[in-house]
Structure formats: C-alpha cells, structure tokens
Amino acid sequence: MELKLMSFNVRYENNGDPGSRAWRQRVVGAVKMIRDESPDVMGVQEALHGQAADLWASLPDYEFFGVGRDDGFRNGEYSGIFYRRDRFELDVLDCGTFWLSDTPEVPGSKTWGNEIPRVAAWMRLVDRSNQRAFYVFNTHWDHRHQGSREKAARLMEARIQGRKKPDEPVVLLGDFNATSENPGIRHLTGSGLGLVDAFTTLHARETRRTTLHFWKGKRDGSLKVDHILVSPGAKVMDAAIRDWDEPMISDHFPVTARVRFP
Numbered sequence: 001m002e003l004k005l006m007s008f009n010v011r012y013e014n015n016g017d018p019g020s021r022a023w024r025q026r027v028v029g030a031v032k033m034i035r036d037e038s039p040d041v042m043g044v045q046e047a048l049h050g051q052a053a054d055l056w057a058s059l060p061d062y063e064f065f066g067v068g069r070d071d072g073f074r075n076g077e078y079s080g081i082f083y084r085r086d087r088f089e090l091d092v093l094d095c096g097t098f099w100l101s102d103t104p105e106v107p108g109s110k111t112w113g114n115e116i117p118r119v120a121a122w123m124r125l126v127d128r129s130n131q132r133a134f135y136v137f138n139t140h141w142d143h144r145h146q147g148s149r150e151k152a153a154r155l156m157e158a159r160i161q162g163r164k165k166p167d168e169p170v171v172l173l174g175d176f177n178a179t180s181e182n183p184g185i186r187h188l189t190g191s192g193l194g195l196v197d198a199f200t201t202l203h204a205r206e207t208r209r210t211t212l213h214f215w216k217g218k219r220d221g222s223l224k225v226d227h228i229l230v231s232p233g234a235k236v237m238d239a240a241i242r243d244w245d246e247p248m249i250s251d252h253f254p255v256t257a258r259v260r261f262p
Contacts, residue, residue, distance in 0.1 A: 001132050002237070002260045005198075006039035007173040007226050009140075009212075009252035010055075012046040012077055020247040021215065023051060029249040031058040033242065034082075037256055041125070042082040043138030043173030049074045061085060066138075067097050069119040072107030079119050079140045079174070088125040091133070094164055095123035100141070100152040112151045114142035120156065120174075124165065134261065135163050139174040141184065149177065153184040157192045169261045170195070172229040175212075175252065179224055188229060195229040198239040198257035211241055211253045219243045219253060228257040235260045 010030060013023040020026070034042065034055070042062075047055070049068060056064045059082065066080025067073060079097075083090075098104035100118040102111040110117050120139035127133065137160065142148040160170055172195060178185050180200055188195050199209070210219045211226040219241055228239070238258040 001127060001130070001134070002258065003041060003171070004037070004039045005171060005173065005228050005257045005259065006034075006037055006042040006254055007045075007138070007175070007228055008042060008254040009045040009175045009226060009250060010047050010051055011250040011252065013048050013051050025247070026249050027051070027054050027058070029245055029247060031055065033245055033249055033254065034059060037242070037254070039256065040084050040087060041136055041171065043079065043136070044082065045077070045079050045138070045140040045175040047078045047080060049078070052078050052080055055082070063090065065090065065095065065123055066121050069099070069117040070108050072097065076117065077140070079121050079138050081121055081123060081136055081138050083125055083136070087128060089128055091124035091126060097121045098159065100139070100148065100155060104155065112148040113145040114148040115144070116142075118142050118148070118152065120159070122159065124168070133165065134169040134171060135160070137170065137172045139172070139176070141174070141176045141178060143177040149182065149184040150187070153187040153192065156188065160193060169231040169234065175226050177225050179222060180227070185227065194232045196232060196234055196236065198228040198230060198236045198259060199224070199241070199255065201236045202239045209241065211255060213251060213253060215248060215251045217243075217248050226252055226255045228255055230257075230259050231261065233262055235262070
C-alpha cells in the first residue's frame with residue numbers, strides 16, 4: 001500500500017493579516033497547491049471552521065473529518081484530516097478527536113500548562129480496492145509549554161498503541177511546535193514508538209529544513225516543526241518541504257511524503 005501524505009498548517013484566518021496574507025487571498029493558492037500535490041491524506045492545523053469549509057468546498061475529491069478545539073463542534077481551530085473519498089472509506093466506529101490534557105475526552109480541556117486547548121484527530125481508513133486499512137492521527141502541539149509537548153507525546157503514544165487493530169500501519173501528521181531533536185518528538189521516534197520521520201530518513205544531512213518561516217518565505221535554518229511520522233517498517237519513497245508557492249500560502253511550508261507499507 002503506497003500513500004502520498006501531507007501536513008499543512010494553513011495559518012488561522014487573522015483579520016490582522018494584510019494584503020496577500022489575508023485568508024481570502026491565500027485560499028486560492030492553497031487550493032491550487034493541494035490539487036498540485038494531490039495527497040491521498042492531508043492533515044491541516046489552525047483551520048477555523050470557515051477555512052475548513054472553504055477548502056472542503058473547493059476540493060470535491062476529498063472528505064473532511066475534524067472538530068473545533070474549543071467546544072468539540074465548530075468553535076476554535078481544527079486539526080482536521082482530508083482524505084480521498086474515491087479511494088478510502090472511513091471506519092465510523094474507529095475514529096474521533098481527543099484533547100491533549102488529563103481529561104482527553106472533555107472538549108476544550110487543558111491541564112498541562114498550555115493556555116489554549118490542543119487536540120488530535122484520528123481515524124481508521126480502509127482502502128476500497130484491497131480492504132487494507134491504516135490509522136491516521138493529526139495533531140497540533142503547544143507552541144510555548146515544553147512540559148505540555150512531552151505529555152502530549154506520551155498521550156499520543158498511548159492512543160497509538162491502544163488502537164483496535166494494532167497490526168495495522170500508523171501515520172502521524174502535525175505541527176508539533178518542536179524540531180526532531182525535541183524530547184517529545186524523540187519519544188515518538190525513539191524507544192516510545194519507534195516511528196519513522198519521513199523527511200529525516202531521506203534528508204538527514206539537509207541543513208535548510210525550516211517549515212515555520214514567519215512569512216519570510218525562506219527555509220534556511222533548522223526550524224522544522226511540521227512532521228510526517230510513519231510506522232516502523234514503512235519504506236519512505238520521497239519526502240519534501242514545499243517552499244516555492246508565490247504569493248505565500250501560509251507562514252508554514254507544507255511538508256509531503258510518499259511512503260509504502262509492506
């Protein structure tokens with residue numbers, strides 16, 4: 001089973017973003033980029049309800065799954081998942097959203113020192129052509145509190161290890177607000193879960209790896225906080241940081257990977 005994956009922090013719709021940075025200007029380029037990359041599965045972060053609706057309406061080949069982090073309905077940013085409707089069927093009994101807190105089933109909960117709620121969406125997708133299935137998790141960790149990130153890693157580990165079908169592959173997408181050297185990420189890729197970092201697998205020596213560029217449009221430096229992690233044993237065929245869209249479509253560069261599960 002081969003998958004084209006993408007993680008994309010869309011930058012929330014902020015009335016203070018001027019000119020070409022305003023969502024109503026960026027959405028056209030964002031949709032064009034997604035169509036160009038044509039991922040099978042894409043995790044988005046920071047999307048407000050209207051932004052998620054704009055993308056979904058403009059991408060008729062995709063289904064969308066996710067809820068607002070503030071109330072578990074429509075309020076607040078989504079960490080949602082788009083997937084190809086013609087290729088995959090959602091297992092409606094094996095999907096959901098949990099909050100990165102001591103009470104993960106309580107919408108809007110935050111107990112680890114982060115000032116805003118943080119979430120993860122997850123689902124089991126079944127390939128219609130061969131009935132092979134896999135799990136997708138998409139998350140957005142806190143941008144300030146390291147303790148929160150490390151506890152998020154342990155909760156992600158528990159949820160991934162506790163999936164109903166433990167033999168099926170896992171894809172973890174997200175803006176982790178942490179580089180690959182952060183203890184939270186290292187827990188997921190090390191002894192905790194042993195997940196494979198797609199980009200690092202192919203580009204371990206790449207020094208220009210920034211994804212959070214703060215509207216500078218340059219990937220110089222090591223601030224790669226957007227990651228695609230996959231199950232041990234997956235073969236990474238390709239991995240990239242898309243850094244050439246003009247005008248800029250977000251203050252993050254999207255990251256992509258093509259992986260094959262044995």
